[in-house]
Amino acid sequence: MNRALCSRAYLLCFSKSKSLPFEWMDRAIKLQLSTSEMNYFPDEVIEHIFDFIASHRDRNSISLVSKSWHKIERYSRHQVFIGNCYAISPERLIRRFPCLRSLTLKGKPHFADFNLVPHEWGGFLHPWIDALSKARVGLEELRLKRMVVSDESLELLSRSFVSFKSLVLVSCDGFTTNGLASIAANCRNLRELDLQENEIDDHRGQWLNCFPDSCTTLVSLNFACLEGEINLSALERLVARSPNLKSLKVNRAVPLDALTRLMSCAPQLVDLGVGCYENEPEAESFDSLMAAIKKCTLLRSLSGFSEVAPVCLTAFYPICENLTSLNLSYAAEIQGNHLIEFVQFCKRLQLLWILDSIGDKGLEVVASSCKELQELRVFPSDPHDEEDNNTAVTEVGLVAISAGCPKLHSILYFCKQMTNAALITVAKNCPNFIRFRLCILEPTKPDHITSQSLDEGFGAIVQFCKGLRRLSVSGLLTDKVFLYIGMYAEQLEMLSIAFAGDTDKGMLYVLNGCKKLRKLEIRDSPFGNAALLADVGKYETMRSLWMSSCEVTLGGCKRLARNAPWLNVEIINENENGRMERNEEDEREKVDKLYLYRTVVGTRKDAPPCVTIL
Amino acid sequence: MEICNSYSSSSVDSTKHSASESSVNLSLSLTFPSTSPQRATKQDWPPIKPRLRDTLKVRRRLLQRDYDTCLFVKVYMEGVPIGRKLDLSTFSGYESLLENLSHMFNTSIICGNHRDRKHHVLTYQDTDGDWMMVGDIPWEMFLETVRRLKITKPERC
Numbered sequence: 001m002n003r004a005l006c007s008r009a010y011l012l013c014f015s016k017s018k019s020l021p022f023e024w025m026d027r028a029i030k031l032q033l034s035t036s037e038m039n040y041f042p043d044e045v046i047e048h049i050f051d052f053i054a055s056h057r058d059r060n061s062i063s064l065v066s067k068s069w070h071k072i073e074r075y076s077r078h079q080v081f082i083g084n085c086y087a088i089s090p091e092r093l094i095r096r097f098p099c100l101r102s103l104t105l106k107g108k109p110h111f112a113d114f115n116l117v118p119h120e121w122g123g124f125l126h127p128w129i130d131a132l133s134k135a136r137v138g139l140e141e142l143r144l145k146r147m148v149v150s151d152e153s154l155e156l157l158s159r160s161f162v163s164f165k166s167l168v169l170v171s172c173d174g175f176t177t178n179g180l181a182s183i184a185a186n187c188r189n190l191r192e193l194d195l196q197e198n199e200i201d202d203h204r205g206q207w208l209n210c211f212p213d214s215c216t217t218l219v220s221l222n223f224a225c226l227e228g229e230i231n232l233s234a235l236e237r238l239v240a241r242s243p244n245l246k247s248l249k250v251n252r253a254v255p256l257d258a259l260t261r262l263m264s265c266a267p268q269l270v271d272l273g274v275g276c277y278e279n280e281p282e283a284e285s286f287d288s289l290m291a292a293i294k295k296c297t298l299l300r301s302l303s304g305f306s307e308v309a310p311v312c313l314t315a316f317y318p319i320c321e322n323l324t325s326l327n328l329s330y331a332a333e334i335q336g337n338h339l340i341e342f343v344q345f346c347k348r349l350q351l352l353w354i355l356d357s358i359g360d361k362g363l364e365v366v367a368s369s370c371k372e373l374q375e376l377r378v379f380p381s382d383p384h385d386e387e388d389n390n391t392a393v394t395e396v397g398l399v400a401i402s403a404g405c406p407k408l409h410s411i412l413y414f415c416k417q418m419t420n421a422a423l424i425t426v427a428k429n430c431p432n433f434i435r436f437r438l439c440i441l442e443p444t445k446p447d448h449i450t451s452q453s454l455d456e457g458f459g460a461i462v463q464f465c466k467g468l469r470r471l472s473v474s475g476l477l478t479d480k481v482f483l484y485i486g487m488y489a490e491q492l493e494m495l496s497i498a499f500a501g502d503t504d505k506g507m508l509y510v511l512n513g514c515k516k517l518r519k520l521e522i523r524d525s526p527f528g529n530a531a532l533l534a535d536v537g538k539y540e541t542m543r544s545l546w547m548s549s550c551e552v553t554l555g556g557c558k559r560l561a562r563n564a565p566w567l568n569v570e571i572i573n574e575n576e577n578g579r580m581e582r583n584e585e586d587e588r589e590k591v592d593k594l595y596l597y598r599t600v601v602g603t604r605k606d607a608p609p610c611v612t613i614l
Numbered sequence: 615m616e617i618c619n620s621y622s623s624s625s626v627d628s629t630k631h632s633a634s635e636s637s638v639n640l641s642l643s644l645t646f647p648s649t650s651p652q653r654a655t656k657q658d659w660p661p662i663k664p665r666l667r668d669t670l671k672v673r674r675r676l677l678q679r680d681y682d683t684c685l686f687v688k689v690y691m692e693g694v695p696i697g698r699k700l701d702l703s704t705f706s707g708y709e710s711l712l713e714n715l716s717h718m719f720n721t722s723i724i725c726g727n728h729r730d731r732k733h734h735v736l737t738y739q740d741t742d743g744d745w746m747m748v749g750d751i752p753w754e755m756f757l758e759t760v761r762r763l764k765i766t767k768p769e770r771c
Contacts, residue, residue, distance in 0.1 A: 111661075113663050113664075114663075115657050116658050197664075306669050330665070330669050333673065379662060379666060380670075381670065383667070383670060386674065414660060443659070498661075
């Protein structure tokens with residue numbers, strides 16, 4: 001395998017460079033060079049070859065070939081991805097990859113997005129910035145997901161790395177607009193500041209003012225998640241002096257005329273996030289907006305629209321045919337018919353995120369209009385079933401999409417009902433699914449026509465979609481669905497289970513069958529110690545396991561921790577700190593939340609009182 | 615500097631960290647999340663992110679406001695035993711109310727200010743139980759305190 005990789009790299013390399021001897025090229029092309037022969041190349045050549053190998057996994061494989069390759073790879077690695085910030089320490093990271101330029105870090109487990117993880121659980125950025133700063137790493141890019149970031153960390157970051165270019169924060173919290181001010185003020189070469197869905201304490205300060213007049217390098221600016229007012233003229237001036245700006249996503253405090261002015265001085269925009277306009281605009285304002293939009297001929301991606309009068313969407317008609325990405329998942333004020341009218345003209349759409357107010361009829365329109373569609377997400381507009389409307393989506397919409405969109409490979413679908421027949425049809429229509437996430441709003445709801453479980457439906461999905469990497473299941477499900485998953489889902493890397501299964505067998509089918517499983521998250525399902533403890537070694541091949549409101553007991557977790565010292569086994573108990581002490585001796589006590597993950601650095605020291613690491 | 619004025623009075627739900635974290639032990643809940651009242655404070659199902667949850671909450675609150683603002687009150691004409699019922703929320707102010715009442719009772723009705731012998735006068739009973747002349751207070755305030763209406767003979771006032 002490594003040979004094939006290297007050969008590919010050779011070919012790439014040689015095709016771009018004419019300076020290497022023909023003889024070597026010839027032998028390389030004929031796959032005649034072996035690893036040991038390759039070692040006769042000077043290191044710089046090998047390094048140059050490695051440059052063409054970008055994927056983390058490929059690079060990890062290369063580094064295992066030999067000591068010398070390991071060394072060369074280490075020093076030439078510039079991008080590092082760390083899926084769990086507690087799996088390794090910053091010091092060890094830096095020791096191995098001293099030439100690090102781009103770092104991706106993920107903190108809290110996925111279910112933290114849904115309020116299942118206490119706020120103070122962990123995932124602190126500071127130790128990382130501290131270590132990187134002390135080691136004088138030439139950091140240029142930082143991407144964080146579900147980490148706790150402080151203003152101090154941001155300040156340190158902004159002062160420590162001269163070439164710092166790109167900061168992307170997704171679902172993070174712990175900082176304020178003061179932290180943003182530091183970034184703006186001190187990062188001289190900033191190209192990207194992308195804030196997605198973070199909880200930021202907005203001090204309504206003047207952070208935008210902190211970008212110096214000399215800052216003209218911005219390519220991407222996204223502050224849609226900020227709640228507060230911003231200095232509009234500072235924003236306008238910033239945009240006006242950023243000729244390379246391709247992506248701009250503003251927050252709710254940017255009114256229509258301001259948006260018009262922004263677009264007028266940035267007609268080169270490719271990606272736009274629109275603010276909030278409750279009231280219908282005056283005709284003149286609307287016309288100006290439309291005129292500005294018409295000039296943005298490069299615009300391909302549109303988002304925002306929270307609390308927006310429907311008419312504002314129509315201003316974008318002139319460019320809707322060019323759109324490849326449309327995110328209207330916050331546009332709760334725009335009714336289904338307006339959505340449908342707009343989407344039907346977006347013939348080049350590849351990504352669509354929308355609320356279920358579009359209805360089955362709307363999805364049928366999407367299916368017939370958007371033939372390039374690759375990713376669809378349909379979110380619930382009435383998550384707790386409080387309204388009496390019938391316009392939410394059902395299995396009908398899902399089937400229509402699967403039939404109409406041949407390139408579809410990723411779907412997230414919230415609906416009120418589903419049938420096995422529909423799922424089987426979908427599976428046959430779309431064997432290319434990589435991600436399939438279905439969430440039926442009412443837990444354990446059966447097939448609404450046959451009243452049976454949805455085992456067969458999901459079974460068909462895993463059977464036909466041979467490349468499936470991510471799956472979320474819902475509705476009424478027995479152990480059988482897990483038997484199917486274990487049997488067929490050979491490429492599955494992430495599985496999310498809620499309110500499903502009957503016995504430990506269910507979980508065991510998955511653990512034994514899915515060889516490539518990396519993340520397993522389970523809630524409210526009857527899996528217990530037997531399943532948890534059956535194959536402890538399995539967890540070494542996985543990033544993490546989450547189990548909440550299941551049947552595992554404290555005793556079971558303790559036993560696991562004893563048998564697997566290379567795992568951190570965390571028990572999270574939010575119901576006040578005393579509980580763990582009181583019941584310490586009762587090993588039969590069920591554990592509220594269990595989170596375990598492999599790590600090379602042992603027990604973490606920053607766990608809050610509600611977390612016990614066994 | 616133009617700051618969007620509508621923002622300051624925005625009804626955005628800022629309680630993102632809604633109920634405190636010390637809520638129900640999940641393993642004790644007897645029914646499923648969406649139907650169990652115990653789970654109401656624990657927003658963990660369906661699996662949607664906080665920002666979407668908040669956006670939808672705002673939308674629900676706005677919808678709720680529409681449902682809650684119908685305001686039916688009884689209207690009697692003095693001397694007529696059978697009364698009528700009227701939804702005050704459908705009117706934009708005193709003028710449209712008077713016009714409608716005049717039409718409904720087929721007589722000319724006015725507010726207190728322009729009294730004369732010919733016209734009926736509109737009065738209302740407020741939350742304290744007192745009978746007052748319609749028209750003295752701002753319309754929105756009137757809507758909050760009015761309990762019933764009476765169209766009186768001119769001499770009475």
